[in-house]
Amino acid sequence: MSVIVNEVRGATYFDSIVLMRISRQVAAMAGVEEAGLMLGTPANKDILRDAGILGPDGEAAEAGDLILALRAKDTAAAATAMAVAKRLLDAPRESIASSGLSVTRTIRNAVREMPDANLALISVPGHFAVAEARKALALGLHVMIFSDNVPLAEEAAVKREAQARGLLVMGPDCGTAIIGGAPLAFANVVPRGDVGVIGASGTGIQEVTCLIARGGRGISHAIGTGGRDLRAEVGAITTLMAIDMLDADPATRDVVLISKPPEAAVARRVLARVAQSRKPFTICFLGAADLALPANARAAATLRTAADASIGRTHARAPASPPHAARGKLVRGLFAGGTFCSEAQIVFAQAGLAAASNVPVPGARALAGARDVHVMLDLGDDEFTRGRPHPMIEPAVRDRPIAAALADPAVGVILLDVVLGFGAHHDPAGQLVGVLGKRDSRPLIIASVTGTDADPQPRSAQVQTLVDAGVIVADSNAEAAELAVTAVGGAP
C-alpha cells in the first residue's frame, strides 16, 4: 500500500534550480511514485493534493514554508527517499559546518593561519584578481587565478612580476591544475606518476590526465597556464616556467603540452625551450598544422593521441560494429568542455566534414547563418552561461539544447561530453539519462566520460548508467567524435 510522507521546513530559502533538482532526484528514486518540493502556498497545496501526495503536515504548512511531499510504494521506500531528500536539502549547510575550514578575509591572515602554505588560489571578480595575486606574490606564494575577465596587459604584468620573484602564476581563467597530487579546482583524482602536463585548457588537462591514468600511468604535476599565456602579449611566461619546473623535476619523465595554436613567434620560443630539454615532449597544439618540432618532441593532433603518445600507446580504437544513424544525417555536438568542442571540430575537419560552431576552430564555420551542417556547440561559453552555472556544475543547463536536438528530425547523432571530478555535478550521467528519456525514435547518442574510478563520481558507474540507457560511450572525446563521423557515413 502506498505511503505518503511530508516534511515541512519553515522560512527556508533555496535557489529554484536547487529545489527542482532535488525534486527530480527524489522522484526518480526506486519505489517513489510521486514527489514534489514546493512552497506551501494554497495554490501549491492544491497541486500536491491533486497529485495525491499531500499529508496532514503539508496541509498545515504556510505560504512561506517549504513542503517536501512524496508518495512511495511502502514505508521503507518512503523513509529512504525522505532521508535522501533531507540530506540533499541540508547538504550545503552541512558541508560548510563540517568542513573544518576557517574563514579569513585577507590573504595575509590566511598565511598567518597556515604558514606552510605556498600557493594561493584566487577566485574574485576579474578586475580585482591581479591585485589579490600581487598580494599573494608579495607573501611568497605561487598563484592560481581561477577568475576570468582579467585584462591582458594586467596578466602580462603580473606574470612578469611573478617571474622576477621565481613564482608561478597559473591563469587567469585557469580552471584545472594538479600539483603534487592535489587536484585544484575542476580536476580529477589521478595516481601520482611520472608524466607532467602543461595545459592552457582546463578540460584538456582533465581529459589527458584521465586518459593517462586509465592507461596505467600517473601524473607528476599538471600545470594550468591560462588560455592566453601563448599570446604574444604575454609571451608564454607561465608555459616556459612550467617547462623549466617539469624539466628540473626528478619525478617527471615525460611532458605533455596542450594548447590552442600559439602565435608563430611564441611557438618558436616555446619549442626552442623544449629542444633544450632531455625529456621527451608531446606537443598538442589543437588545430595546428606543420609544426617544426625538435627531435625530443612529437606532435599530437588530439587530446587522445597526446595521452597515448605520452604513455607509449599507439593503437587506434575502433568499435567492432560502427554505429549508423538511422534518422537524420547531421551531428549535433553539445559540449560542456570548450576544448572538447574544439577537438570534435578538428576530428570532423580531418574527416573532410564541414562543421559550424559558436567557437569555431580554424577551418570551421561560424554558427550564424549555418544551415544543414554539423553543429558543435560549446555550452560553457559565455553566451550560454551568463547568469547561470557552468554545465559541468549544473548539467541541466544543457537540457534545452538536448531536447531541441532530440526533436529535430535532421539530427542523426547527438555528441556529448560528461565531465567528472571535483567541482563537477555529483551525477551528470544520471541527470543526462533523465533528459534523454525513453523514446522509440531518437538520434544516436554518443558520449565520452572524462574521469577516473577514484573520482567522487566513479567513472565506471557513470558509464554504466549511460550504457544502460542506450548511450554509446567512447573511451575519449576524440573517439566519440570519430564514431559520430562514422555514424553519418564519413571516414574518420
Place this chain on the structure above:
Amino acid sequence: MNLAPSFRGAGEACEPGIRPAIPSRWIPDSQASPGFRNDGEVVIRIRRAGVVAAEFCNTSGDAEVAAVFERSFYLRADDLFVCVGEPAIGNGPLTLLADMRVPMLGLRPGQPARIAGNRIDIGAVTFTCEGWERWHPPAWPRAAAPAVLARVRDDVMRRAAMDAPAEGFGRVIADAGAPRDAFARIARRRLTRLQTWLSMRSVHEPSQTSPVRDVVGTGHGLTPSGDDALIGALALLDALGKRSAHANLARAVDLVPPGLTSPLSHCFLRVAAAGHVGESLHAAVSSIVRGDADAAIAAIGEIGHSSGWDMMAGIVTALDAVTSRNQPVYPSIEVPQSERF
C-alpha cells in the same frame, strides 16, 4: 627549479573523497581598497540601487538577513525584501549591487541588520551608499503593429515548446497535448481564467474573487511560477500602454492577501504592481513590443532557471488578452462551470 619542494604543502596525493577547495570567496581588504578599515570590519560600497531599494536605504530601521545565496542575499524589514548582490545578478527595483563575494561575508539567515544614514550595518560588514547610482529602466519602446506582435507571440510559443523548463508555466503554455501532470492541469486552467478575465477588462472590476488569486502562489521555485507570470503580464500591459487593463491587474494584485504566496514573492508582486520591473524583464518586454522574439527570449533566459519563462507565460497571456486574439491560450481546455467567475 624543483617543482615538488617549491609547492610546499601540496605534498602527498589527494585522498579520494578529500575535496580541494574551489575558491569562490573574496572580500576586499585594507591593502586593496583605501578607505577600508583596519579594525577587522569591512566597508563595501554599493554601486547601484534600484528605486525601491534606494528608498529602503534612505530610511532608518532594523532588518534581518532573510536568505543567503552564492551571489546575493536578502534583507527583510517587515514585508519588504531587498536583494544585495554581485553585479552579475543584474539591476532591479529591489536590488542593491556591490562588488563583493557573498559567501566571504559570513552572513547567516536571521542575522540582524541596521539601516541608518544611507548605510547598512550587518555585524562587521557595512554597506555604504556613497557615490552610488540610481538605476531606472529606460522608457518602453513604441509598440510594433498588431500583426508583428502576433508573429512574435507565435515565435515565442514555438521556442517555449523547446526551451522552457519542464517545471514551469513556460512549458504549460506551449505544450499542445493533454496536461502531463497535476501541476500542468491546474496551471493551464488558472492561466486560461486569467486570460479571459484580462480580456474582459472593460466590464470587469478587480475584486476579492479575481482569478489573480488563483494564479498567485502556483508553482515551483522561490518565486512561484504564477507570481512570475503575473509580473510578466503587468510589464507587458504597461509597455503596451494598456492603462485600464494594467490598473485592473495591478489592483487585483494589491488585493492579494499575504498568505497566498511567500512573503518574498508577495513583495516582488507588489513592487511590480507599482510599475517597477527588473532589467532583464524590461529588456524582454521591450523586445516583444518591438517585434524581436530572439532578443526577448535571450533576455528571458537570463532570469533564473524557470522564472524567465514563467514571466514569458504571463507576457503571452496578457498579449493574447489585449490584442485581437481573444481566444483562450488553450482552446481545447474546458473551464468547468464551477470554476468560472
